[in-house]
Amino acid sequence: TFLYNVLLKVFSHKSSFADTFALFVRMKRSGSAFPDEFTYPSVLKSCSSECRLKEGVAIHGLVVKGGLCEDMYVGSSLVDFYGKCKKLLSARRVFDEMTLRNVVSWTAMVVGYVNAGELDAAKRVFDRMPERSVASWNAVIDGLVKAGNLTEARKMFNQMPERNVVSFTAMIDGYAKEGDLESARALFEEAPEKDIVAWSALISGYAQNGQPNEAMRLFIQMESLNVKPDEFIMVSLMSACSQVGNLDLAKWVDCYLSQSSIDAKQDHVVAALIHMNAKCGNMKRAKSLFEEMPKRNIISYCSMIQGLSIHGRGDEAVGLFKRMLNEGLIPD
C-alpha cells in the first residue's frame, strides 16, 4: 500500500489521468494493497486535473464505502475535485458535511467559487474562514484579477499579512493583461523572489501589448540570470519575434529552441513556431513543421492557414481549411 501510494503521488503530479487511474485500478486488483486515506487524495487530484467527473464520482463512492469520509485530506480533495469540475453544489455539500475542516478545505471551496466566476460567494466563504493562509488570499486576489477588478485586488494585496511569489504573479498578470505594464514591472522589481512563472507573466505581458522588443530584452536578462525558460516563455518569445518580423531573429529563436530541453512537440509551441516562421518569411520551414507533426490539431491548422493568408496564398489556405474539415476537426 505504501509503495502504491508513493507511486500514485508521483503519477498524479507528472502523468496523465489515464496512467494514474490505471495504476489505481491495478492497486485495487492486486489483492495485496488496499487504498487508504493516503491513496484517495492523489487519485482525486488526478481526476481534477482533467475534469474526469464520472471517475471522480466513482472514487467518491469508494471513499464512502471505505468509511474515509471523515478524513480531512480526503474531504478537502473531494471539495477541490468537485470545485475544479464546476460542480459547486456537490463541492459545497461535501464541504458542509465535513466534520473537521482545515485551511486547505476552506481554500479549496473558495477556489471552486472563484473558478466558477462566483466571486461574491467566494468572498463570503473567505470572510467566514477561521484562519487564512497565503493561498487563501491569493485565490481571492486571482478571482478579482480575472474579473478585471484590479483596484480591489490591489487593496487585498496590500492588506494581506504576507505575500509570496504567487501573490505577486497574480497581480503582475492582472496589470499586464490590462496593459498597465509600468505597474506590472514595478511589482516585478519589488518581488523578493522571481520564479519562472513570474518572468513569464511579465514577458507575455510585453509580448501581448505590442512591446516585443522589451519582451526580448527581458528574456535575455532572464537567461543571463541562469533561469531556464520553459514552454510558456518560449511561446511568448516566439510571439514577440513574430511581431518584429525579423528572419534572422526567428532563426536564432528556432535554433535556441531545438538546442534546449524544451518539449517542442506541445501544441502551443508548434503553433507559435509555425506562426513565427510564416510571419518572418520562412514558409518552407513553417510548412515542413506543419507536415511533420504526427497529428495536426486546430491550433496548428490555425497558425498554418493564417501564415498562408498573410502571404496572399489564399487558395492554399482554403485548401488547407478543407483538409482540416476532412480530418474531422471543428473550426472555432
Add this chain to the structure above:
RNA sequence: UAAACGGAAUCGACC
C-alpha cells in the same frame, strides 16, 4: 506516502 493559490499561440467589424 496524501490535499488548496499565479503565467502561454493566432484572428476580428464600424471608426
